[in-house]
Amino acid sequence: xxxxxxxxxxxxxxxxxxxxxxxxxxxxxxxxxxxxxxxxxxxxxxxxxxxxxxxxxxxxxxxxxxxxxxxxxxxxxxxxxxxxxxxxxxxxxxxxxxxxxxxxxxxxxxxxxxxxxxxxxxxxxxxxxxxxxxxxxxxxxxxxxxxxxxxxxxxxxxxxxxxxxxxxxxxxxxxxxxxxxxxxxxxxxxxxxxxxxxxxxxxxxxxxxxxxxxxxxxxxxxxxxxxxxxxxxxxxxxxxxxxxxxxxxxxxxxxxxxxxxxxxxxxxxxxxxxxxxxxxxxxxxxxxxxxxxxxxxxxxxxxxxxxxxxxxxxxxxxxxxxxxxxxxxxxxx
Numbered sequence: 228x229x230x231x232x233x234x235x236x237x238x239x240x241x242x243x244x245x246x247x248x249x250x251x252x253x254x255x256x257x258x259x260x261x262x263x264x265x266x267x268x269x270x271x272x273x274x275x276x277x278x279x280x281x282x283x284x285x286x287x288x289x290x291x292x293x294x295x296x297x298x299x300x301x302x303x304x305x306x307x308x309x310x311x312x313x314x315x316x317x318x319x320x321x322x323x324x325x326x327x328x329x330x331x332x333x334x335x336x337x338x339x340x341x342x343x344x345x346x347x348x349x350x351x352x353x354x355x356x357x358x359x360x361x362x363x364x365x366x367x368x369x370x371x372x373x374x375x376x377x378x379x380x381x382x383x384x385x386x387x388x389x390x391x392x393x394x395x396x397x398x399x400x401x402x403x404x405x406x407x408x409x410x411x412x413x414x415x416x417x418x419x420x421x422x423x424x425x426x427x428x429x430x431x432x433x434x435x436x437x438x439x440x441x442x443x444x445x446x447x448x449x450x451x452x453x454x455x456x457x458x459x460x461x462x463x464x465x466x467x468x469x470x471x472x473x474x475x476x477x478x479x480x481x482x483x484x485x486x487x488x489x490x491x492x493x494x495x496x497x498x499x500x501x502x503x504x505x506x507x508x509x510x511x512x513x514x515x516x517x518x519x520x521x522x523x524x525x526x527x528x529x530x531x532x533x534x535x536x537x538x539x540x541x542x543x544x545x546x547x548x549x550x551x552x553x554x555x556x557x558x559x560x
Contacts, residue, residue: 241369246304250279251281253321259313262334262360264279266310268374286464310332311335334349354386355377372450379406444480445540479499482537496521508539
């Protein structure tokens with residue numbers, strides 16, 4: 228659902244306060260962190276006191292970004308302006324912000340965004356939320372500083388898998404060039420965010436790759452708490468495994484299951500090649516995301532979740548339809 232509250236309204240909102248807090252979704256990715264930091268740098272440059280908050284830790288591959296170490300887990304004091312970025316629904320913010328605080332400004336690019344802000348700037352055809360920020364900054368009276376440009380380009384590169392998704396258009400490449408001109412180091416961002424891996428992460432990924440299985444044209448694998456303990460990789464995530472699996476020529480869809488640190492809760496990630504929309508699958512399991520990349524947190528033991536999700540995914544692949552009924556009360560990713 229598209230929504231474009233007027234730039235003058237957003238500009239007036241940003242001009243009326245002295246303090247601002249910016250939050251994004253749980254299990255943050257590059258677009259969430261890039262949007263958070265990019266907008267944060269611009270608001271600070273405009274003279275606001277800014278708090279940045281995420282309910283979950285910043286992924287290791289994004290810690291190179293300027294001010295990533297200033298992000299806190301929860302907003303403690305109600306600011307003059309509360310902004311959510313890259314989050315399709317209010318509940319996906321987790322406990323980074325009290326549930327009773329209204330969101331003043333919601334900036335996003337997810338097509339299923341619920342328009343939960345007092346003001347909403349949602350552009351579903353944008354390749355990333357950082358793209359929305361970069362393209363609206365001037366109209367909102369903001370200046371893209373070099374640190375902001377670096378954060379914005381990071382979100383764009385990660386959400387397009389290195390400019391490889393169908394969302395990338397000629398205008399996207401022109402925006403990349405403009406952000407580079409504004410101070411974003413493309414080669415550094417590409418290496419740190421998309422290529423570099425710790426030794427522990429390489430070992431962890433190896434376990435997932437070794438377990439990869441093909442069911443029809445769906446490739447899938449899983450990672451466990453024991454894998455993290457034995458390899459030394461501490462983040463309850465797939466470390467990019469789902470993206471690596473989709474490189475298989477024989478696959479249209481990839482699915483990865485990760486045991487979280489919470490008992491009876493499995494993180495599921497889907498990836499898809501052009502022509503498929505796995506966000507439908509993720510929403511059926513209480514999650515969300517994009518056509519090419521989506522996820523959900525599904526209650527249950529690993530084996531049981533695998534069976535349910537793979538059955539739904541195979542049905543979807545055969546028919547392009549999500550089977551019904553599917554659990555509708557599972558928590559968001």
